[in-house]
Amino acid sequence: MGAGLSSVVGSEGAGVGLGLGDLPEGCIAEVLRRLDPPDICRLVRLNKTFLDAGSSNFIWEEKLPTNYGYLVEKMLEGEEKAEEGSGAIIEKLGTFLKKDVYALLCRRNSFDGGNKEFWLEKSTGGICMRISSRALSITGIDDRRYWNYIPTKESSFGVFAYLLQIWWLEVRGEIEFSFPQGTYSLYFRLHLGKPSRRRGRRNYITDNIHGWDLKPVRFQLSTLDGQEMQSKAYLGEPGVWSYYHVGDFVVKPSDEVTHVRFSLLQIDCTHTKGGLCVDSVLIEPKGLRQDNIYCA
Incomplete structure (x- = not known):
């Protein structure tokens, strides 16, 4: 029956409690190496033995x-x-x-003059990336009759591009980056209406919102190795930052740079459109994002 007890007898005959800290550090490290990083980070808080085991290079080399x-x-x-x-x-x-x-x-690690940022996603081991509107090629962006850059705390870059009115809408971008193996989704982060604050409460201005219910916006994605995707969506739900899914691309096992091109188009010149905020482009492992997504 003694084998079923939660204590053991010490060398001097006294009852000694057996805790997790009594396990050999090497055994703990072997257990930790089989876990995902978020689980490792939780377990190393148990005690010093787990903390020391969790610092082993061979564990994190694999991650x-x-x-x-x-x-x-x-x-x-x-x-x-x-x-x-x-x-x-x-x-x-x-x-x-x-x-x-x-x-x-x-x-979050910035590069390209602070207009892009990336970070390692712990649960998948893939890369997440944001690309600021300042790093995109936007038709008419330098003409203040059409576009303005608006400072804001609602963007990780502190600014978004706001469309007053235009006939021909074309937003293009590209990225060359060595992504880890996996399937990645690409989104445009957009907002209908100009966000504002009044008396400490968030609001949005609807005056310039027009033209988005007449024709859908067309999204395109392509890679240098021949992957291509297209989608269409009507922009909706003013007052909310939404992620519009452009498409997915696959990165094969390789340390080579992946070249991705993407665009947002509404070039039907039979009507004007306005009241659109373009914040950024998001790239992340497929299936990671669940909220505020619009798909074709």
Whole structure:
């Protein structure tokens, strides 16, 4: 019956409680390596033994993407360290624990002059990315009769492009990036009506909203390796930031750069349209986003 008890007898005959901290650190590390990063992060809070085991490099080496050296270069882009070259950067990474490298990649890392940001998604191991409206090619963007950039706290970039009125709407962008293997979804983050605040309460101005119920907006996506997708959607639900699904693309096992082009078009010149906010483009592992999605 003693085998079923929750205590064991010590070498001196006294009853000693057996806790999780008494397990060998190597055994704990082998268990942790089989878990997803969010589960590892929860378990290392149990005690010091779990914390030490959870810092083992071999655990986090398996969690890091194979191209993490490239990702760190992007993370350091614009900083003095980026000038050292990839070899020096990777060599310097050798002085860091792999869990620290992983943690750095999971934060939001800006590049391309602050107009783009990426982060490692913990549950899938894929990359999420946002591309600011300032990094997009927008017809008429420099003419204030058509477009304005509006400062806001509702965008991670602190600004969005606001359309007053235009006949020909064309928003295009592209990204060259080494994504880890997987299937990725691409979205435009849009808002009908100009967001505002009055007496501390959020509101939105509807005066310029027009033309979106007459013809759908056309979305396009293509990659350099021949993947192509098209979709159409009527813009709806004013006052809410919504994600319009453009399409998906597949990244095969490779450290090569993936080249993606995408666009938003409404070029029917029989009517004007206006009152649209273009915040950003979002790329993330397929199936991750569940809220405020519009699909064709």
